[in-house]
Amino acid sequence: MGDWSDVTAVWGKLDADTGPQALARVLIVYPWTQRYFGTFGDLSNAASILGNAKVAAHGSTVVGALAKGVANPDAVKATYAELSKLHCNKLHVDPDNFRLLADCLTIVVALKLGAAFTPKVQATWQKFLSAVVIALGSQYV
Ligand code: HNI
Numbered sequence: 001m002g003d004w005s006d007v008t009a010v011w012g013k014l015d016a017d018t019g020p021q022a023l024a025r026v027l028i029v030y031p032w033t034q035r036y037f038g039t040f041g042d043l044s045n046a047a048s049i050l051g052n053a054k055v056a057a058h059g060s061t062v063v064g065a066l067a068k069g070v071a072n073p074d075a076v077k078a079t080y081a082e083l084s085k086l087h088c089n090k091l092h093v094d095p096d097n098f099r100l101l102a103d104c105l106t107i108v109v110a111l112k113l114g115a116a117f118t119p120k121v122q123a124t125w126q127k128f129l130s131a132v133v134i135a136l137g138s139q140y141v
Pocket residue numbers: 033036037058061062063065066083086087091093097098101102132136
């Protein structure tokens with residue numbers, strides 16, 4: 001999957017705010033995704049979303065779940081099989097949304113890394129996220 005050290009390098013440069021920012025962007029840029037987070041309180045405008053502690057905590061959970069994929073690049077599909085079933089059967093999340101989250105995460109990563117997010121790094125990083133997105137959709141029936 002490209003030069004894997006590029007992915008581990010990106011991962012090592014991310015801070016605790018990465019997940020919260022990525023999920024907040026999903027909810028702001030694609031407001032229809034708010035439907036899954038009815039228990040999260042006020043999501044009525046960008047400032048509320050960016051300041052919402054539940055969004056931040058859940059963003060950390062979501063991006064934290066990528067650690068296993070980074071650690072096991074050859075087993076991405078197996079790693080996310082259970083999460084795929086959960087999002088399909090229990091959470092009823094439309095799998096198209098995984099791609100939206102991946103894209104927002106890439107944008108946050110680009111902002112954080114700046115010039116270090118070279119095209120080569122981007123290519124490998126997006127290939128990794130794409131594998132995760134496919135894995136998360138793989139148990140939908
Ligand atoms: Ni997702 C719960 C991982 C994308 C909606 N999600 C989780 C949990 C993990 C997780 C981990 C916690 C599971 C548990 O409680 O056992 N989610 C991921 C990953 C991605 C992702 C790795 C993509 C990279 N989830 C999304 C997207 C949406 C989404 C794009 C909706 C737009 N997820 C949810 C919802 C929950 C959830 C809703 C339950 C939240 C709660 O606390 O009630």
